[in-house]
Amino acid sequence: MIPKRVGIKDVASAAGVSVTTVSHILNATPNTRASEETRRRVKDAARALGYGPNRLAQGLRTQRSGMIGLLSEEIATTPHAVRIILGAQEAARAHGLSLMIINSTHDANDESRRDDIAALLERQVDGILWATIMYHREVSLPSNLVGVPAVLIDARDRAGLAPGVEPDEESGARAAVTALIQAGHRRIGFVNYHGDIPATHGRLRGYRSVLAEHGIPFDESLVVAADYEALDGYAVTLPLLDRPDRPTALFCFNDRMAMGAYRAAAELHITIPEELSIVGFDNQELIAANLFPALTTVALPHYEMGVWAVDTLVRIMNGHEEDRLLSDHPTFMECPLVIRQSIAAPAL
Known part of the structure; x- marks a missing residue:
């Protein structure tokens, strides 16, 4: 026997609401008046019944495909890309959307970038995310992306x-150096x-500002x-550790450089953290953990950035023009400190 297809009326009956309410909630219709309890009940009923919207019929009605594109640089070689993609994918799923991904390179020329955008547009995506991944920078939109929700x-x-989202490099550096000062260090090196x-300058600004706030000369x-x-x-x-007035703590630009600092300390028979405290940046867990x-290191909020980007894109796609005001300046996302075992009070 062919199983009966679950329809929107079945979801409405199970949730005890109208078909219109179910439609508005599951399609994330802007300005829908429904309580959080009603939204939860409708989504739970849809999940329990195995209801999925008829994308073909929905697309014909709304002129939307239900797909968004992600142009991501260096997916195969950049560990950070995975967290961005995961955040974007889970956020897209929460909005009832599918994510289509195209890999690019950070040094692609304008023609190649336009070709990648064209490939996504040919598949009728409703909006596009562009993740530069390698390091955040100022870019110009490819000509065929201008006017597209992005x-x-x-x-x-x-x-x-x-609009764009970036990690708050300066506040991340401030968190790292503050942790070292709170442990009692005043002679802190920066690798x-x-x-x-931007990361180079932001992290240096954070380092210098925290020293100044605590009366420590630069x-x-x-x-x-x-x-x-x-x-x-x-x-x-x-050579920094091999001088008589060596620092008692190091803040390193990333976890890989911190790994190099571990090797230098070992060669000089300096123990970590008893004689030298070290903090990294990026939280590349295969290294840091x-x-x-x-x-101890600072985490880049790549998962959260992926979620923010999809949520913002969906609002733009749904006509929330106020979200375009975010285009005037980047949105900065906090970089939290991940405490492990590489910090201790300085040796007397």
Whole structure:
């Protein structure tokens, strides 16, 4: 026997509400007047009955496909991409949408970028997310993305046409350095990245501002910079730790550079955290949680950024013009400190 298809009337009957109420709630119709209890009851009933909207009929009626696109750079090689995609995917599902993903590269030319956007538009996506992933930066929208509902992740639009979300690098650095000062450290080194990107400047600003707030003079000789891999962190940390007035704590630009600092400390027979405290940035768990001792670090809010981007895109798609005002400036998202075992009070 062919099983009976569950319809919207079945959901309405099970939830004890009208068909119109079910339709508005499940389709996230703007300005729907329904209590949270009613929304929960309708969604629970739909889930229990296995109800899914007829996308073909819905698309013909609303001129929407029920899909949004995600143009993501370096999916295969960037660990941060996974969390952004997961956040975006779960948020899309919560809105009853499907997510279509296209991989790109951070150095793609304008023509390649337009081709990627065209591929998504040909599949009639209702809106597009563009995640730059590698590091947040200022970008210009491809010409065929102008006028399309769009949200940027880890980037900002030069022309202010699309809203974007970025990690708050400065507040993340402030959290890291504050934790070291609260542990009793006053001689704190900073192992920074040498590239001219927002994270470099934001994290340095955070480092300097916290020192100033606690009356600790800024010592330029305690700030070193290099490329962002473990060997680079090792190369610049070794001489910093091999001086008679060495720092008692280090704040590192990322977890890979912190891993290099661990190696330098080991070579100089400096124990962590008893003789040297270290804080990283990024919370790359394969590194941070598996160093010994486990590394205290600052987490980048990639999952939360993916969720924010989808929620904002859906509001724009539904005609909430006030969300376009977010295009004038990036939305910054907090970077929380993840406490592990690499911080202790300085040795006497």
